[in-house]
């Protein structure tokens with residue numbers, strides 16, 4: 001500090017005023033400096049606070065994003081698991097389908113093989129000649145027509161068999177079943193069937209039954225036989241001459257005829273049952 005020499009009161013006054021002005025100026029500067037420092041501190045604090053707030057926001061935003069990413073990842077993993085399960089289930093279904101298809105094909109092949117085998121067997125059977133066909137070749141027409149079984153009334157047998165076959169109408173009857181009913185051997189039965197056919201009473205239809213050839217016997221013509229009327233009461237009736245459908249004596253009111261018809265019916269039914 002420089003010491004100044006005061007020479008007069010006016011100078012002193014001036015000096016004092018200058019000192020005072022300087023002091024005021026310094027004070028002002030000091031105040032301004034303090035204010036600036038304080039402002040700087042406030043600004044710094046504000047800037048730091050802002051920085052912190054921004055950082056916090058960023059951190060929170062990042063946290064949210066990370067959380068979202070984690071949720072999305074979790075969802076993706078869950079979806080992956082579901083897809084995997086679905087794929088496995090589909091694989092199983094496909095496997096089952098493939099197995100079923102394989103089985104179906106195997107079944108189809110087996111069925112085709114069986115069918116072929118059956119067809120081959122059928123052809124083989126068709127190629128075989130029947131006993132009746134051989135008989136037809138070996139025997140003459142007369143031999144067939146005159147066929148007779150020992151101690152048997154052939155006319156009666158022919159009529160009986162024809163009537164039996166007629167009772168089956170258009171369905172016919174298999175010859176082996178008929179021979180069994182009549183207790184005839186298949187040798188005699190086959191000859192009898194040929195005889196009936198030659199007589200024009202029946203027709204024979206060659207059919208494959210249970211893998212074997214046989215004949216279905218069908219009625220062609222029912223023979224008129226006197227056997228059916230041999231016990232008729234009219235043959236020995238004393239009033240036969242007076243009997244007519246519109247007269248006093250008539251078959252409509254005749255008890256003999258009624259009894260005879262009932263008896264015949266019973267006999268016929270008994271034969272059919274046997």
Ligand code: SF4
Nearest residue numbers: 234237240243251254
């Ligand atoms: S229907 Fe009777 S009454 Fe007439 S002829 Fe025959 S048995 Fe005799």
